Amino acid sequence: MRIGFVGGGTMGEAMVKSLLAKGVAKPVDISVSDISPARRDVLKESYGVQITDDNREATKGADVIVLAVKPQEAGKVLSELRGISQKQMVLSIAAGVTMDSLKQGLGHDYVVRAMPNMPAQIGEGMTVWTATPGIMQKQREMAQAILAAMGEEMYVDSEKYIDMATALSGSGPAYLFLIIEALTDAGVHIGMPRPMAERLIVETMISSARSVKVMGKHPAELKNMVTSPGGTSTEGLLQLESGGLRSLLLKAVIAAYNKASSLGAK
Ligand SMILES: NC(=O)c1ccc[n+]([C@@H]2O[C@H](COP(=O)([O-])OP(=O)(O)OC[C@H]3O[C@@H](n4cnc5c(N)ncnc54)[C@H](OP(=O)(O)O)[C@@H]3O)[C@@H](O)[C@H]2O)c1
Helix, strand or coil, X not given: CCEEEECCCHHHHHHHHHHHHCCCCCHHHEXXXXXXXXXXXXXXXXXXXXXXXXXXXXXXXXCEEEECCCHHHHHHHHHHHCCCCCCCEEEECCCCCCXXXXXHHHCCCCEEEEECCHHHHHCCEEEEEEECCCCCHHHHHHHHHHHHCXXXXXXXXXXXXXXXXXXXXXXXXXXXXXXXXXXXXXXXXXXXXXXXXHHHHHHHHHHHHHHHHHHCXXXXXXXXXXXXXXXXXXXXXXXXXXXXXXXXXXXXXXXXXXXXXXXXXX
């Protein structure tokens, strides 16, 4: 499978790295175009892929064209790429750029829209994706293989879930990093050395999430298992509930969702 990337920034590099690490593609099969000479140097030196400053050049002969530029650059890039073969599939990870704007901007029928998240950088991302109905099975499999290289992937048959995923799993790492930071600060506040507090919280976060996944129980049931009558956890939970943590998280996701939807409506 030949893959042409337009944009070799944070996410473009994360994808290249994962594709090579998982053996989905070889360096010779990957071309990346980027306007930044520094980015081109990094990609060439670190991964040995073909690099260019010409977006059309990177997409020449590619089975899959990955659009990995910022959303505000997408319009310009789409019109530059107009005229690509209908046999080429375009996979966009640009936030808020809808299937309709991809299809119209490119004059192309076969597009995939995906929303990965930041842990894709370590091959442990969560990507939600959808595709135009007419896409061939082989192209669908190529998209799945590319996205699975970055971690978990979930296909959805309705685009409405992409903006929702943007607010939940796309922005999710930001919420969870904030919680890790705040709990580490709390550990320091009660007298623990910072590195120790951070390690305790990071491991607790990972293992708690894994417990939900592995044990298959409702999170409330797991929470109750940690909360003994009159104990320490219930004291902490009282503060979180009276401070409105639940509704705050709801509001955060709703605000992010509204923002994602408004980006797509522009
Ligand atoms: N970062 C995330 O966690 C994340 C998660 C999900 C989805 N996304 C989406 O992924 C896309 C890429 O994000 P990113 O964080 O990787 O951005 P980024 O680091 O800024 O990467 C974009 C790269 O494209 C280059 N570029 C800009 N205009 C170009 C053009 N016309 N032709 C070719 N290259 C061009 C940029 O160069 P300059 O820096 O010189 O402009 C930069 O190196 C965005 O649309 C974003 O919504 C990101």
